[in-house]
Amino acid sequence: DTAVSQTPKYLVTQMGNDKSIKCEQNLGHDTMYWYKQDSKKFLKIMFSYNNKELIINETVPNRFSPKSPDKAHLNLHINSLELGDSAVYFCASSQSRTSGKDTGELFFGEGSRLTVL
Amino acid sequence: RKEVEQDPGPFNVPEGATVAFNCTYSNSASQSFFWYRQDCRKEPKLLMSVYSSGNEDGRFTAQLNRASQYISLLIRDSKLSDSATYLCVVNILVKDRGSTLGRLYFGRGTQLTVWP
Numbered sequence: 001d002t003a004v005s006q007t008p009k010y011l012v013t014q015m016g017n018d019k020s021i022k023c024e025q026n027l028g029h030d031t032m033y034w035y036k037q038d039s040k041k042f043l044k045i046m047f048s049y050n051n052k053e054l055i056i057n058e059t060v061p062n063r064f065s066p067k068s069p070d071k072a073h074l075n076l077h078i079n080s081l082e083l084g085d086s087a088v089y090f091c092a093s094s095q096s097r098t099s100g101k102d103t104g105e106l107f108f109g110e111g112s113r114l115t116v117l
Numbered sequence: 118r119k120e121v122e123q124d125p126g127p128f129n130v131p132e133g134a135t136v137a138f139n140c141t142y143s144n145s146a147s148q149s150f151f152w153y154r155q156d157c158r159k160e161p162k163l164l165m166s167v168y169s170s171g172n173e174d175g176r177f178t179a180q181l182n183r184a185s186q187y188i189s190l191l192i193r194d195s196k197l198s199d200s201a202t203y204l205c206v207v208n209i210l211v212k213d214r215g216s217t218l219g220r221l222y223f224g225r226g227t228q229l230t231v232w233p
Contacts, residue, residue, distance in 0.1 A: 035223075041125075041202065043161065043223040055218060090160055105151075106221065108160035 003027050006091045006109035014117055020077045021112045023091030032074040035090040049074055081116045088113050123205050123224035134195045138227045140188040140205030152190050153204040195231045202226040
């Protein structure tokens, strides 16, 4: 069973389109994230949700909108795609990012490779 | 200035070599430290935590120097399967609306290739 699964794995689309990436974790974790890894391999956090509540929102264009229908799911919708959005988007989860249960271990999905043409 | 700085490499070493990676962090409020490993076109995975006293896991040794804000990873007797990118990760606790929140910052990674 895949612990953190995200779909699709690959996405090729035209500039200006809108697309979504879905993520689900079956680890029973409280906290989920979206990270972006660009062509220089730098892994940068975009958003984090703890029990469906947004707790981290880095400086990300508002074309990116996360949604967490429940604590096991965190989806990412991107409007009006631009060339610079091409990257690998990783979903991750952890037990809890609030103090008390923090082990520092994130469990990542396999990534969704987005190419904008 | 980035929270976590690493030499991106690449490091190319023969099997059996000893190789060391270094990492510096800028925020003295950093609480905990980790090394993650990322294989080519795969997701990052936790390799080991880094403790103040230093810690070892088989061929891997991690060290932390809080005074210098410096973390290291030593790999002894390198294997072909050690070829990967090694990411230095720092956890900073911040207060947010009455809660204490851990925030992980990743370095850009150091690429290692072990050749036969």
